Amino acid sequence: MSLPGLLHRAGLVALVVLTTLLSILLPANVLAADRGAWAPDTAYTVGDIVSHGGKGYDCRQSHRSLVGWEPPNTPALWLERTGNPPPDTQAPSAPPSLTSTAKTHESVSLSWGAATDNVGVTGYEVFVNAGTSPSSATTGATSVTVTGLQENTTYTFTVRARDAVGNRSAPSNAHSVTTSPRPAPDTVPPTTPGALRATGVSNSSVSLTWTASTDNVGVTGYEVFVNGGSSASTTTTDATNATVTGLAANTTYLFTVKARDAAGNRSAASNSVSATTMGTPPAGSRLIVGYWHNFDNGSTNIRLRDVSPKFDVIQVAFAEPVGGPGSGRMAFTPYNASVADFKADIALLKSQGRKVLISIGGANGTVHLDNATARQDFVTTMQALIDTYGFDGLDLDLEGSSLSLNGGDTDFRNPTTPRITNVIQATRQLLNQNGPGFILTMAPETAYVQGGMAAYGGPWGAYLPVIYALRDRLTYLHVQHYNTGTVMALDGRAYAQSTPDFHVAMAEMMLLGFPVGGNPQAMFPGLRPDQVLIGLPSSPQAAGGGYTTPANVHRALDYLIMGQSFGGTYVLRNPAGYPGFKGLMTWSINWDAFTNFEFSNSHRAYLDSIR
Template identity: 90%
Template sequence: MQHSGQRHRAGLTALVVLTTLLNFLFPANVLAADRGAWAPDTSYTVGDIVSHGGRGYDCRQSHRSLVGWEPPNTPALWLERTGNPPPDTQAPSAPPSLTSTAKTHESVSLSWGAATDNVGVTGYEVFTNGSASASASTSGATSVTVTGLLANTTYTFTVKARDAAGNRSAASNAHSVTTSPRPAPDTVPPSTPGGLRSTGVSNSSVSLSWTASTDNVGVTGYEVFVNGASGASATTSGATSVTVTGLNANTTYSFTVKARDAAGNRSASSAGVSVTTTGTPPVGNKLIVGYWHNFDNGSTNIRLRDISSKFNVIQVAFAEPVGGPGSGRMAFAPYNSSIADFKADIALLKSQGRKVLISIGGANGTVHLDDAVARQDFVTTMQALIDTYGFDGLDLDLEGSSLSLNGGDTDFRNPTTPRIVNVIQATRQLLNQNGSGFILTMAPETAYVQGGMSAYGGPWGAYLPVIHALRDRLTYLHVQHYNTGTVMALDGRAYAQSTPDFHVAMAEMMLVGFPVGGNTQAMFPGLRPEQVLIGLPSSPQAAGGGYTVPANVHRALDYLIKGQSFGGTYVLRNPAGYPAFKGLMTWSINWDAFTNFEFSNSHRAYLDTYR
């Protein structure tokens, strides 16, 4: 989430073609700079020249490009030149210093030095044993792991660089590696975990810890079973503590733990422990979800333990990629706090019956899961963060080019864009690993969701396949009703942010569904009312646009929940409203503290009128 004066959450602004005005503002005699082939995620300046699809274009407005903003699609940004650009025929230099960094019985990890090119290197191809076609490829990274190899076998690798024009370099130096012998089967289970005990309890969760097991190779994780269930209700990746969530208030549960190793061997069950959850239910049945940001942006530095009790769900923002957007390796370190204190704060909030999630991405945390390696790195590192801090779930806050549809990917029900397919698969794997009580939320911008009704491609509607594929495990969707232009609603009218009409119209699109790309044969099905919240800025300082005064928010909710009209333009498709509609999300808790808790105080009092 980029807002005014902040480093996160950039809302996508609609492009409007005003040719006459642009010709006046950006005359053709600006000094030109040849930038080569057009590329996404690149800053361009007025007068720059790029090539795309065999044609040349002049930059008309300074901007940073996104997938979907190709020159033919954005005449407000690019003017086609007469004549064709000169072809790029110069190949990149050969990648230097190819070497291996690790190996197993079925894989070899390689790295090499970066090649150079007159325009720019776009990727590398790895060849095995002189094969005519690449065995692996990257999108610019200078390392890769080649998998699917035979044990105790020597392989010779070379690497070539390629550019956007399809030119390929000469091969790198050849590097030979012999894979490790296949290990003997491991049939020995770990020892039984001991000392199982409860370390915290709330009305919906129980925190447990135990002593570590031992194994002849190594313990890889633990599984927690509730009331003798045949399947694990919670898992860890080696940590000897976990919080089991999604429990009923004032109910006694029996827990046991098993250890597992990499070969799938499981220990005998630990001795059981019985715990009774507390009987205090949460206030009302509507939620306020708040983002707590892990950086100083001029608002307020507030500890997790000091967050107002009026927030039910706390989104810790953000886990971000390390090693570049395409690595998939995620990291999080608490700002202005020790890890021990941060974990203690999370445990305290959970003991109060509140949920603490880790939010992924934000505007600057671009996540590109373009291949299986990045996907598995993402799952592995996110699971480690979940286990370390005890998060109750994860939030997908993917912005910018993190989600964008490739050309030809036209069916939200069957996506083909690798970046989107891998996000779905990685999220599903994390949900399965952490059990049925693990929470999944999403916070997309309007262009990525409701914007998909008018157009489907590039960023427009790019969240729809993710929402649709994970709707069976989606706990809450809270679209950002801010930092956006006008958006078309179900009645064919375009509504502006900050108004009750906008909030009602955008929310009902998610409840009723809508034709994707205007195609009535491709209807996006609505979500259940209890899955949907409205996302709002907590103060005028928190966002570049979209702040709505509490009175207008309450008018919108009265109409949405009770069918009580405020006399606006938009008319609900369901006149009776949606009594199960879940509540509000805000960016951010920190900005709410900055304005003396105006958001949480006013909206908690209103939402608590619904029982």
């Protein structure tokens, strides 16, 4: 799972040994390079100097950084130095290729190429008509819409890049645009949405879908009405699906949908559809998903057949690429059993009613599906593994650079980055080949999901287009609530890992949805409660950070599932809670055995006790 490669493959013992060896072997004459403030998703080489928390650090091992790998947390990668690091005085390069992508009578949409910097570009500033103060700014996105302009007026735009210490680049090329004349008032409503139908129910929610409306200008969103109410219970932007939450169990509801446009015109109501929510989940219906190591990292070695019966879904970690990250060819070989024995172990677990999935990637298994050849090689080799071992499903545990948004890829509903679109297409093909009972799960890091609310670009939010495109076949999403920094929640506050507040806030973001990149017109729609689990380390040794005591996990779940507050800072948007919430995931089964099954024993008993 999301651990530095040293922890993930070699274990804690190897980390201590490597730290000692590096201190002995690091050349004294390595040429130091000042890289300014430490930043995630950045390539560092031996001898680089960074600053973090008011201190300077020397790079001891070349690597690409991730959130959670800050210098104080990874002594194998960084050595604290005395004195302050040199200041960063180098400005970013000028942003290239400024152009306009759309305009109205009061706004102009702009895009440009990414700038580069010796440390890292933190954002861009847009200037209008050679002004000295920026009219707009971004936190890293290479596009923006400038609003508040006059109709039928020519404006000249330039863009400058900035870094973390305030160095500002030279301006981009100047680009002139004339806004459109003000249009006549729009009084035409959209057409009526068609074919409304229910696609899923839980004990507290109903998922709906419908066909799109049209409009003389453009449909901007849809409103869902319950039981003929006069106000919408749920709204979307232009998505033609929604999940209505907060419903009573075992109750029949009647739904209709109306389309709206930017002028506020509302269509006639769609056909009505009724759906009945499920009863309250019985005890024992909640799951514990666990990852089983196919390698020795210092934790306990367990034969697959000997996994504790308290785990309902077992993720075999990992299938990894051969021939380099971009080949697409995947391989898996059991490390502690013959192929025949491993197949027999899987068959035994399945006979017990448990599911066994093959997990793809992990911290070290970088997968790059950059073209059609790599995509087809991925599908072919993964299907061969599924057929050989009889796996029940597929888990996408894509970390590091496996998923990253290219510059200009700004709409999670219509991604353009090949590395992302090929993963979506390959996964969809495997789902279709293996039938409706084939399970799909995902285990992204918070930066790649909830982190997309604060910023969308590069790694931030890079999993969102994958989740969105495959949500109709997604069985379980269990975001890793560990090895992460603080993350902003729906209430605008940032919460730290290992706390009940963090687990409740991060889970509700996936249940209710959130504005991607802070844009209320780009709402990521929430998932059903039965699709969402919380991912946790099974022991302090299992992750670099994020371990949460069983008592605090249960406080979080009491609130999240039953609405029983523990008195924390975060307040549920749905005060009744989410009774259909599915359960917990852990990295890992092996580390759980290492600590005498603290995780599986305590959480299995808790989950079985609540309704």
